[in-house]
Amino acid sequence: MRTGGPALFIAGGGGICHGGDEWSARTSVGSKELNVLKLLAQGLGTIAIAEQLGIDPRSVQNYITTLRRKIGCAERIQLVDWYNRMYVERG
Numbered sequence: 001m002r003t004g005g006p007a008l009f010i011a012g013g014g015g016i017c018h019g020g021d022e023w024s025a026r027t028s029v030g031s032k033e034l035n036v037l038k039l040l041a042q043g044l045g046t047i048a049i050a051e052q053l054g055i056d057p058r059s060v061q062n063y064i065t066t067l068r069r070k071i072g073c074a075e076r077i078q079l080v081d082w083y084n085r086m087y088v089e090r091g
Contacts, residue, residue: 037067064079
């Protein structure tokens with residue numbers, strides 16, 4: 001049995017996220033980050049998300065970068081996969 005270090009989980013697109021405890025990651029996601037993540041999961045791009053939320057596209061990019069760091073995913077598709085597992089499937 002492996003002990004110590006972050007747990008690994010496979011995310012959509014075949015990538016690996018170093019997510020550690022997924023539940024801890026879920027509870028660390030703020031409401032604005034979650035709004036961005038919901039729209040990202042609906043297939044919207046940076047500009048469309050910015051327009052939908054009434055914020056600058058650079059803010060959207062910053063939220064996505066922060067989410068990738070918190071969750072440990074390298075790609076947007078991995079964030080979407082994580083969102084679906086943590087919020088859609090679990091409710």
